[in-house]
Amino acid sequence: MSEVSERAVPGRGLRGRVQRIDWHDRNTLAYVVLFGLAIVFPGLVQFATGGNGTYLVSTAADAGVYVLLALGLNVVVGFAGLLDLGYAAFFAIGAYTYAMLASNRLAVTPLHHAVHIPFWLLLLVAVFVAALFGALLGAPTLRLRGDYLAIVTLGFGEIVPRVFRNLATWTGGVNGIPALDVPTLPAWITGPWAGTPLAVVRDFQFIDPTAFYVLMVALLVVIVVLINNLQRSRLGRAWMAIREDEVAAAAMGINTVTTKLLAFAIGASFSGFAGCFYGAKLSLVSPENFSFVVSVTILLMVVLGGMGNIPGVMMGALAIYVIDFYVLTNLPAWTSGAANALGLGFLNQQQGDWPGLGDETQRLIYLVFGLILVCTMLLRPQGLLPSRVRQQELAQASTQESLADVESA
Numbered sequence: 001m002s003e004v005s006e007r008a009v010p011g012r013g014l015r016g017r018v019q020r021i022d023w024h025d026r027n028t029l030a031y032v033v034l035f036g037l038a039i040v041f042p043g044l045v046q047f048a049t050g051g052n053g054t055y056l057v058s059t060a061a062d063a064g065v066y067v068l069l070a071l072g073l074n075v076v077v078g079f080a081g082l083l084d085l086g087y088a089a090f091f092a093i094g095a096y097t098y099a100m101l102a103s104n105r106l107a108v109t110p111l112h113h114a115v116h117i118p119f120w121l122l123l124l125v126a127v128f129v130a131a132l133f134g135a136l137l138g139a140p141t142l143r144l145r146g147d148y149l150a151i152v153t154l155g156f157g158e159i160v161p162r163v164f165r166n167l168a169t170w171t172g173g174v175n176g177i178p179a180l181d182v183p184t185l186p187a188w189i190t191g192p193w194a195g196t197p198l199a200v201v202r203d204f205q206f207i208d209p210t211a212f213y214v215l216m217v218a219l220l221v222v223i224v225v226l227i228n229n230l231q232r233s234r235l236g237r238a239w240m241a242i243r244e245d246e247v248a249a250a251a252m253g254i255n256t257v258t259t260k261l262l263a264f265a266i267g268a269s270f271s272g273f274a275g276c277f278y279g280a281k282l283s284l285v286s287p288e289n290f291s292f293v294v295s296v297t298i299l300l301m302v303v304l305g306g307m308g309n310i311p312g313v314m315m316g317a318l319a320i321y322v323i324d325f326y327v328l329t330n331l332p333a334w335t336s337g338a339a340n341a342l343g344l345g346f347l348n349q350q351q352g353d354w355p356g357l358g359d360e361t362q363r364l365i366y367l368v369f370g371l372i373l374v375c376t377m378l379l380r381p382q383g384l385l386p387s388r389v390r391q392q393e394l395a396q397a398s399t400q401e402s403l404a405d406v407e408s409a
Helices: 014-020 026-048 054-079 088-101 119-141 146-166 209-232 234-244 246-251 256-282 292-305 310-341 357-363 365-379 388-408
Strands: none
Touching: 026 054, 026 209, 026 310, 054 209, 054 234, 054 256, 054 292, 054 310, 088 119, 088 146, 088 256, 088 292, 119 146, 119 256, 146 292, 209 234, 209 256, 209 310, 234 246, 234 256, 246 256, 292 310, 292 365, 310 357, 310 365, 357 365
């Protein structure tokens, strides 16, 4: 028997798939680390805080929403190379879809009756509604590229929140739509309040944030599998061909119109998915939650993590969320506490026109955030965990620039 025939060949079942996994691949290791941290995080937080880590578990569920948004934008920007600066618009569409179909809107908009559609059904509805609007946005912008496409998507991202704000009869205007239905999650949210408007719930302790965290982890696992399959499919290869050279892709027989429309629609569907979950968890949908800053933050997550690489985008989303929503939020208190610990408590007191150290740090939060991003991009321009294609492109561009400098000299 030859050496090839004697070699162990992986089977076709689950065991064979495990045997075919390259455990030395950095993406595989990143997936294992991320999934392992997601599993142990609730217990680890509760142990570290003495059973008072419920807030951190709830915050982690909110971070999962931004991870899901970053994965969706990565389809548009990282795979297809289409710059989208209005991605928060689809986030708002998904959230308002849940708010208008799973709330007692009679208390907010007297002209309409209450509608209470189950959360699980509305997840699919939000996906299709957001995908429809993504296709509607993509249809008139197929001939646009680069800066022109960015301007159109930016305008769309500014229009949608203002439409929801001005349609007060349907959306509650500036106040938004409160008292959204609590999702019915088997074996996690208990009590007679599950599936009823949150306005009738008087004791919020009956709603376990761990339920939303577990649900988000499960949804992310499904979404990551779907996006991985998309990336390896014929459609994913067509997106990458368009990203590299749209003219060459069209010459090779790729239908660029349909392919770009699918990129917008699929990317928007993930945003609508996240918006539906966000509205259900927060139990309030307001137009202030979907500003242009949200679109920029999600784009930063994709770029920082590594465009086109799924685990890199997830790491970038978690890093930006921790910095923006945890570190910078607590930075003034940490600064004041450090000054007191060092015996410099007088710095926390206002002296004339000079504010206290904590107040001054509060004013400089976005300066610190900007410096962190600038330093990261200077030291790691390809992202925290870039795709190999993106890394090779940056290395090749750097080499060509160096050669051009030598020739010009």
